[in-house]
Amino acid sequence: MYSSEKIKAFLKKRLSKKRYNHSVNVANEALKLAKTYGENLDKAYFAGLLHDVCKELLPSEQKQMMLEGNMDISGAELATKALWHGPAGAYFIEKEMGIKDKDILNAVRFHTVGRSGMSRLEEIIYMADLISEDRDYKDVDKMRKLAYTDFEKAMLEAFCYSIEGVVKKQGYIPEYTVDAYNQYLYVCSVRKKTKEENNGK
Numbered sequence: 001m002y003s004s005e006k007i008k009a010f011l012k013k014r015l016s017k018k019r020y021n022h023s024v025n026v027a028n029e030a031l032k033l034a035k036t037y038g039e040n041l042d043k044a045y046f047a048g049l050l051h052d053v054c055k056e057l058l059p060s061e062q063k064q065m066m067l068e069g070n071m072d073i074s075g076a077e078l079a080t081k082a083l084w085h086g087p088a089g090a091y092f093i094e095k096e097m098g099i100k101d102k103d104i105l106n107a108v109r110f111h112t113v114g115r116s117g118m119s120r121l122e123e124i125i126y127m128a129d130l131i132s133e134d135r136d137y138k139d140v141d142k143m144r145k146l147a148y149t150d151f152e153k154a155m156l157e158a159f160c161y162s163i164e165g166v167v168k169k170q171g172y173i174p175e176y177t178v179d180a181y182n183q184y185l186y187v188c189s190v191r192k193k194t195k196e197e198n199n200g201k
Contacts, residue, residue: 007049015056022134023052029128036148039120047107047125054088062088069094071109076172083174086112114159116179123155130158152191156184 004027011020027048034044054062062084066073069091077083090109093099107125110118114126131144143161146154159181166173 004045004049007046011049011053014053019052019056022132023049025132025134026051026125026128029132030124033124033128033147034121037120037124037151039124043101043104043121044124044128047104047121048128050093051089051108051111051125051129052085053108054092055085057085057088059084065091069109074175076174077113077176079172080174083112086110110176113174113176114162114180115176116183118180123151127151127154127158130161152184152187156181156188159184 008020008024011023015023027045030044030048031041033039034041054065057065059081062081065088066084069087071087071090073087077087087109090105093108094105099105103119103121106119107122110122111125111129115122118126127147131140131147143154143157146157159177162177163173163181166177
């Protein structure tokens with residue numbers, strides 16, 4: 001695997017200062033989450049650094065890589081330019097950097113839309129992108145706290161936040177995102193019901 005310093009040097013040349021700083025912040029957050037939840041630290045930091053590697057390419061370049069990657073792109077993704085950089089990034093790091101680790105590729109590919117059945121690494125990159133140090137949206141501090149105290153609930157809240165934002169803009173909601181929301185809602189609902197039943201005994 002590439003050294004983090006080499007990747008940082010590569011990203012500094014490739015990304016704007018703001019996007020580079022965001023990438024480093026996401027990597028740092030991913031590292032902390034990985035330590036908390038027992039995930040591979042090197043993989044988490046690596047995926048965090050590279051999650052936005054194609055974010056600032058021209059949309060036409062992103063689209064070409066996304067389609068060449070053959071990653072089961074949904075219709076909603078295809079119709080939403082802001083989502084193209086995830087699949088494009090996964091294609092890029094596999095084709096140009098020789099990364100074959102499926103977990104890392106999926107973490108980059110799904111870091112914006114999410115999906116049901118995400119691995120812990122995928123979840124960590126998704127969450128790290130949402131709560132990194134440079135994020136300043138309303139309730140971000142609440143989300144940060146939840147991410148380190150109740151990860152499944154944090155994931156559910158993250159998808160609620162994402163879907164709400166898309167609905168406000170009247171954008172397309174990818175099937176992957178809906179499936180992920182339903183999964184985390186189910187997990188949290190079952191857990192809540194079990195807790196209530198146990199307390200009722």
